[in-house]
Amino acid sequence: MLGSIVNGIILGSIITLGGLGISYILLIQNYFNFTGGTFFTLGAYLAFAFLSIIPMGSFPVVSFGPGLILALILSMIVLAIIMTAVDKFLYQPLRKRNSPFMFFYLTAFGMLFVLRSLIYLIWGPQLKNYISGVRKTYHLAGGINISPDEIFVVLATLIIVGIVYYFQYYTKLGKAMLATANDSRLAEISGIKNKHVHTTVTIIAGVLTATAGVFYGLAIQLRPIMGFTLLMAMFFAVVCGGDGAILGTLGAGLIIGITQEFGSEILQVIFDSTGIPIEMSGYKQVLAFLLLIVILTTKPHGIFQGTFLER
Amino acid sequence: MNKGEKILEVKDVTAGYGPVDVLFDASIEVNKGEFVVVIGPNGAGKTTLMRTIDGVLKPKKGKVMFNGENITGMDPSDILTKGISYVPQEGNIFTDMSVMDNLEMGAYTYEGDIQERLDMIFDLFPILKERLKQTSGNLSGGQRQMLAISRGIMIDPSLLILDEPTSGLQPNLVTDVLDSIVRLQEEEDMTILLVAQTEQAIPAADRGYLLRSGEIIFEAPTDTLLDNDQVMNLYFGG
Numbered sequence: 001m002l003g004s005i006v007n008g009i010i011l012g013s014i015i016t017l018g019g020l021g022i023s024y025i026l027l028i029q030n031y032f033n034f035t036g037g038t039f040f041t042l043g044a045y046l047a048f049a050f051l052s053i054i055p056m057g058s059f060p061v062v063s064f065g066p067g068l069i070l071a072l073i074l075s076m077i078v079l080a081i082i083m084t085a086v087d088k089f090l091y092q093p094l095r096k097r098n099s100p101f102m103f104f105y106l107t108a109f110g111m112l113f114v115l116r117s118l119i120y121l122i123w124g125p126q127l128k129n130y131i132s133g134v135r136k137t138y139h140l141a142g143g144i145n146i147s148p149d150e151i152f153v154v155l156a157t158l159i160i161v162g163i164v165y166y167f168q169y170y171t172k173l174g175k176a177m178l179a180t181a182n183d184s185r186l187a188e189i190s191g192i193k194n195k196h197v198h199t200t201v202t203i204i205a206g207v208l209t210a211t212a213g214v215f216y217g218l219a220i221q222l223r224p225i226m227g228f229t230l231l232m233a234m235f236f237a238v239v240c241g242g243d244g245a246i247l248g249t250l251g252a253g254l255i256i257g258i259t260q261e262f263g264s265e266i267l268q269v270i271f272d273s274t275g276i277p278i279e280m281s282g283y284k285q286v287l288a289f290l291l292l293i294v295i296l297t298t299k300p301h302g303i304f305q306g307t308f309l310e311r
Numbered sequence: 312m313n314k315g316e317k318i319l320e321v322k323d324v325t326a327g328y329g330p331v332d333v334l335f336d337a338s339i340e341v342n343k344g345e346f347v348v349v350i351g352p353n354g355a356g357k358t359t360l361m362r363t364i365d366g367v368l369k370p371k372k373g374k375v376m377f378n379g380e381n382i383t384g385m386d387p388s389d390i391l392t393k394g395i396s397y398v399p400q401e402g403n404i405f406t407d408m409s410v411m412d413n414l415e416m417g418a419y420t421y422e423g424d425i426q427e428r429l430d431m432i433f434d435l436f437p438i439l440k441e442r443l444k445q446t447s448g449n450l451s452g453g454q455r456q457m458l459a460i461s462r463g464i465m466i467d468p469s470l471l472i473l474d475e476p477t478s479g480l481q482p483n484l485v486t487d488v489l490d491s492i493v494r495l496q497e498e499e500d501m502t503i504l505l506v507a508q509t510e511q512a513i514p515a516a517d518r519g520y521l522l523r524s525g526e527i528i529f530e531a532p533t534d535t536l537l538d539n540d541q542v543m544n545l546y547f548g549g
Contacts, residue, residue: 172415172419175408175412175415175416176416176419178405178407178408178412179405179408179412179416182405182406182407182408183402183405183406185367185402186399186402186403186404186405187405187416188386188387188388189365189367189387189388189391189397189399190388190391190416190417190419190462191388191391191392191419191420191466192388192416192419193386193388307407
């Protein structure tokens, strides 16, 4: 049981980073980016592609080397460019025309299918890994099995969340983003160019999404639907964390990660003991959805303080 | 630029919303160091005129010159960097952000010493210093207007445009806010263009324009404005 909680924390870290990417788009551009999960997958596969030409090398303790860090940085850059291009050519014209939000959702859905098809076309449906061979794992008390790579993912996530938190609440550009989210017209007459803010937000979302994808690939594995299967959990983190709230998204990400892992294990035990032939690993998203419904009906404004109050 | 030289010139501007024009061939001038008031009944086009000057609305006809430069159709953020700061009647503070964050955002493009600007503002509105960490949406009506004006003057503008800054305030607060605006003109050498809703604002100004149905119909020094029966009838109904 303790092991599944630890797995939940690892998964929750990844959900947090992916959720923050979606959260930023929601905060500033006011629509749920359904393509977020597929960009997450693309980020992971881009790093995989870069690793085919960059030597991995080695670091002490963990199973990867500087090659993966370089591949991650390149993936961040390329994904940020792709997402910025998508924003410029698809969403910016919609914003200019004050199009209904349904248009944004339809565009996001369309992009989701286009990107997913491209990922299948380029990399195929097979599972892939950044590192081949058996990885070192620590076997701890309470049935906890954790690898140094997974510890790296959790610690790196906490550091990234700290950096994003500082950026958002203590830098001029971060505050300008909040001002735009609060009142974009007033922000514009205060000298904050909305266009620049939109571009900055898209770049940050690209960097966070690529990182989440690569961390998932490192801690688990790469598969074309990896981002899609986490989409509901990421939406949970965004909605329950408060759109744009950094610590809220972290808290909600960890809650949903632990709920999915721990909850599915508990339910599996119950189903096994009652003889119901259900394999819970395939229904983790259902748990995320159920928890989302419970939270939305009991705490419709989320479970944390929200973007403007969490500092 | 010397005091008394023309700083703003609005020439024959026609503007509106979508297919509906609200302002017709409106022309006004503001000289450096002046306090100019624009008055008129509801729906006369006062706010439309201010929005057009600040670039929030693009005029269909006419031009806006500032310090001799044509700024017609420029974005509000670019117009701000030219030295025009606009404080709208509504939506003039970031309600979810703290008082301090509002002031910082007011100085977003300011390159000088921000602390100096803050000191000047705290001297003008001491109450804001006590509310720095408070969420601005929780301020009282008067404090909100003080913050809105402060946000507008953080960049030390050459021209401050205030759209009905005393709207909805208690009479004693109206006097306080108007006194502060006069101090800005006199002590900070700021040029003020103000849309007035209350007749209390008129004596504080040097000169005024009367706007009716989108047209400037009268322009005079403020004492003449107040003595004019047409103005009093049209604007204050008596």
